[in-house]
Amino acid sequence: xxxxxxxxxxxxxxxxxxxxxxxxxxxxxxxxxxxxxxxxxxxxxxxxxxxxxxxxxxxxxxxxxxxxxxxxxxxxxxxxxxxxxxxxxxxxxxxxxxxxxxxxxxxxxxxxxxxxxxxxxxxxxxxxxxxxxxxxxxxxxxxxxxxxxxxxxxxxxxxxxxxxxxxxxxxxxxxxxxxxxxxxxxxxxxxxxxxxxxxxxxxxxxxxxxxxxxxxxxxxxxxxxxxxxxxxxxxxxxxxxxxxxxxxxxxxxx
Amino acid sequence: xxxxxxxxxxxxxxxxxxxxxxxxxxxxxxxxxxxxxxxxxxxxxxxxxxxxxxxxxxxxxxxxxxxxxxxxxxxxxxxxxxxxxxxxxxxxxxxxxxxxxxxxxxxxxxxxxxxxxxxxxxxxxxxxxxxxxxxxxxxxxxxxxxxxxxxxxxxxxxxxxxxxxxxxxxxxxxxxxxxxxxxxxxxxxxxxxxxxxxxxxxxxxxxxxxxxxxxxxxxxxxxxxxxxxxxxxxxxxxxxxxxxxxxxxxxxxx
DNA sequence: GAGTGTGAACGTCTTCACAGCG
DNA sequence: CGCTGTGAAGACGTTCACACTC
Numbered sequence: 001x002x003x004x005x006x007x008x009x010x011x012x013x014x015x016x017x018x019x020x021x022x023x024x025x026x027x028x029x030x031x032x033x034x035x036x037x038x039x040x041x042x043x044x045x046x047x048x049x050x051x052x053x054x055x056x057x058x059x060x061x062x063x064x065x066x067x068x069x070x071x072x073x074x075x076x077x078x079x080x081x082x083x084x085x086x087x088x089x090x091x092x093x094x095x096x097x098x099x100x101x102x103x104x105x106x107x108x109x110x111x112x113x114x115x116x117x118x119x120x121x122x123x124x125x126x127x128x129x130x131x132x133x134x135x136x137x138x139x140x141x142x143x144x145x146x147x148x149x150x151x152x153x154x155x156x157x158x159x160x161x162x163x164x165x166x167x168x169x170x171x172x173x174x175x176x177x178x179x180x181x182x183x184x185x186x187x188x189x190x191x192x193x194x195x196x197x198x199x200x201x202x203x204x205x206x207x208x209x210x211x212x213x214x215x216x217x218x219x220x221x222x223x224x225x226x227x228x229x230x231x232x233x234x235x236x237x238x239x240x241x242x243x244x245x246x247x248x249x250x251x252x253x254x
Numbered sequence: 255x256x257x258x259x260x261x262x263x264x265x266x267x268x269x270x271x272x273x274x275x276x277x278x279x280x281x282x283x284x285x286x287x288x289x290x291x292x293x294x295x296x297x298x299x300x301x302x303x304x305x306x307x308x309x310x311x312x313x314x315x316x317x318x319x320x321x322x323x324x325x326x327x328x329x330x331x332x333x334x335x336x337x338x339x340x341x342x343x344x345x346x347x348x349x350x351x352x353x354x355x356x357x358x359x360x361x362x363x364x365x366x367x368x369x370x371x372x373x374x375x376x377x378x379x380x381x382x383x384x385x386x387x388x389x390x391x392x393x394x395x396x397x398x399x400x401x402x403x404x405x406x407x408x409x410x411x412x413x414x415x416x417x418x419x420x421x422x423x424x425x426x427x428x429x430x431x432x433x434x435x436x437x438x439x440x441x442x443x444x445x446x447x448x449x450x451x452x453x454x455x456x457x458x459x460x461x462x463x464x465x466x467x468x469x470x471x472x473x474x475x476x477x478x479x480x481x482x483x484x485x486x487x488x489x490x491x492x493x494x495x496x497x498x499x500x501x502x503x504x505x506x507x508x
Numbered sequence: 509g510a511g512t513g514t515g516a517a518c519g520t521c522t523t524c525a526c527a528g529c530g
Numbered sequence: 531c532g533c534t535g536t537g538a539a540g541a542c543g544t545t546c547a548c549a550c551t552c
Contacts, residue, residue: 017543018542018543019543020543021467022464024463025459025463054544057543059511059512059513059514060513060543060544062512062513063513069511069513071511071513071550071551071552072509072511072551073510073511073512073552074511087467088463088467088470089466089470089471090463090466094466102361103360104358104361106357107357107360107361111358111459113457114462117463119459158462158469182466183465184458184462188283188367190284190304190305190306198465198468198469202456202461203279204367204368204456205279205365205367205368205370205373206279207438207456208350208368209278209279209282209344210276210279212343212344212372212412212436213275214436215343215411215435215452216343271520272520273520273522297534298534308523309533310523311521311522313536314535314536316534317534317535317536321535323534323535324529325532325534325535326529326530326532326533327530327533327534328532328533328534329534
């Protein structure tokens, strides 16, 4: 089955902290927007505001990549876009397959955010024979039987699972056996994979439950409403910090 | 500057850590599955395996809720389901509106994971007049003009945004003005909201970029492959821990 | 002067390991 | 004995504040 990958020595010597990696796409998006408006440079303060984080965090994050800024000036937008893209591995082409072309799978296939980065939908796969051949987002759906050959022929290493929960583990096993080493899982199940395979999970229902928790808490605090500093109308960037993490599952490096 | 920032009073006396809150839905799902199989009790070890975390973390998490286990035995499944549901606020009904009924919005409307918890889709809203009246997942789509009245009439406090990025902030503003205090955002934008409103973000493209980062790293490590302990076929639960967090944005309690 | 880069302080989350209870 | 519950230790992440550079 899996290649016996090594263990992670705990301290990633050359490594960029996971928390930082998770924010790089955020910075990249903000920078891309600036780039499209032909803004030449940004300060950490401005960029941080656009990305919804605070500037100290942003500077610290960038410091892990290297010293790409200019003191007294800020960061060169184009240069940073390139550096972050390279760090994230977006300067290369990543063929991706989406398995499970229901409502969600179709939404993913149509999602523009993939192509704009280095991702290319190499194939759509579904178990329903009636779907076979039917085009979704301009790409013909192929039957699950073809899964292995599609993966191998296209050198796919990233797979997206958008099947019902019951089918997810089985699909996952087949993807991994065929050579996929990174999986984005939308099915509400805990997938088990061999060492060396990364899984990230997106779970809609979990996100709502976390919101419900905070919502409930708010309701209970209607009383003691003011403590010290709490200007009612202070606008605040939302994406700032998001809870520790746990939410959307996880990266499991070898 | 130097000392004393009027921060959050440090010790949230009654508070459950965010990281723990984010895992409660995971435990709940695992417990529900056990409950359906009429399993009466579980040990922390078994439940942890089912949820994809380690047992120490699970016990610590539960300890914030109270002492619901029995030493030498484990946890009563039904009782824990109830306690966690209550803690998450799922024992009450949460009417939710989904704005933006494209592929993704439709997928969300059809998603079974909502109803099974305390969430009820109170309305589907779209800006396209051609969508109005058309049923999606058995619910007729309503026009954006009705947004405010829908929110108020149904006492909706949780909104889901599945619109294109360009419309998200505007929709968000209207939702908030109408009384929504928790938002789940699928649009690839940083939303800015007043204090007291929570926003969580799910961003598909960001998840893929994080996977690409790790994938790239793997490719570069093909060389030094063996260290010490690396049983090739060791199966591992995926959702264990997922990176620090940052990824999907954030909860911003008042 | 303006703004980056970063050591050090601080806070949060995870893991360990074992006391204590059924 | 088995397994929970939890202090204490340690890893990780964030924030502060300022030296340093342009």
